[in-house]
Amino acid sequence: MSKTEKVMTIDEKLSLTKLTTDKNYEHITINPEICKKCKTFDCVYACPANCYKFAEGEEVDSPIIFDYAPCLECGSCRIVCPHGSVDWHYPKGGFGVEYKMS
């Protein structure tokens, strides 16, 4: 690839999109008890915003680290989780993603 075609990271791409995080309300929560036993990790593969990441290190409670802040509200995680661990709601009014050009 030439220098003009530098691959952007997801974080760089997400920085282009207007996201307003609601610090008082997590619109998606996952159940760590369920995630602990997970062997499929479908959320990690599906999420287009990398909200779900593999936890690194030996002494972790859950194999998945979840952050709702970059969420694009697509709903993939809720659909793909075969264990019903994802409790998905719409963010409160005025929060979340705000597309300008999509």
Next chain:
Amino acid sequence: MSTNYDFDVTIIGAGPAGTAAALTLAKGGIEVVLVERGQYPGAKNVSGGALYGPVINELVPNYWEEEGFERFLTIKKISLLSENKAVTIDINNQDFKKPPYNGVSVTRPKFDRWLAKKAEEAGAMILLDTVVEDFVWEGDQILGIKSGDDIIKSKLTIIAEGSSALLTEKAGLAKFPKPEHYAVALKETYELPSDVIESRYGLEKNEGFSNEMLGYAEGIPGGGFFYTNRDTLSFGLILNLKKLTKKKLKSTDVFEQFKTHPYIQKLIQDAKMIEYSAQTIPEGGFKHMSKLYGNGVLVAGDAAGMVLNAGLYIEGMNFALEAGKIAGEAAIEILKLGDFSSNGTKIYENKLKKSFVYKDLKTFKRAAKFLDTDRIFTKYPDLITGLMKKLLKNTGKPRKRIVKTAVGYILKRMNILSLIKDAIGGWRSI
């Protein structure tokens, strides 16, 4: 009953379905409120996206004289991609370049806002930043919506919440979604001056093209899309969620890999990325649509699964616009007759059955199953691009007859039984 209603009809979601319903109802003199969770209509919405001109024109006559859309689509390109190779069919129809225009490209924050303004001008009330959490229930009858401490009571509620369909489930009309019936779309919007768009892609002023792409996505059912807008480009990739997760591939990685294809690099060359977006698409087709009506409630658009996946294109917005319009017309009749139980609201389904929405979904009902074959998304693009290379490559040796080369090439790489099976499957489904 002596219920005091705030409105005749409450509509959830100011996308194409909800707003088309609101516009139709407001034009009919009905008191209607359109509730949208976004900061403005379109703020949460993502699409390819093209709309049929005639469908918009029915809702807003002479729409092309205004600013809601991007470009008139006269050219449709279909590309098959494989490693370093692409074969593109270019269908150029200049007859499409006159009103009401066959298709137009749209960007949702612009189009949805424009259409919502039309509904507002017609008399609909629009509430923004308003998230519906539940319905007002009286027994098993829906009598409006709840949002935080606010309650809006209405005789009828139309759900047009989009793909996530949380409220459609809550209303008891849809089951919990299955990954095989959904895709995720990842999209990037690029900025490019309109004169550069026109000179680069050989377009006249305001003319545009769409480009669907098959292959080069790890064999995952779905495909790429590219649309020219006024001074932006829409580019994205659709991936079936079941196949993606089964292959243990990250959607973001598959997208980046797809983007490295030389054909795509050339399309987006020198353009500056200005937004990244994503959305799910219900693509289960006819068999996996939700129930369309219940006691006091109708469902339209993506929320009901009204999306047609015919392989080379995925179609949802036009169905949403049309179904929303029909939901609005049905609601006017239901209000007149006064039966808001599911016996009365069934009018909507009866009306929808006569429309292209229902008929097209039914016609293509086998497509979803046929397109489940991995061969369509890897083998055939590889086969056709490879064959074209073989036919065109100059080796310095005498050439064989084209048909002989082609048949030999294909049979060496494909099982004849799979070919026949796919030919029959393809014939029956599309």
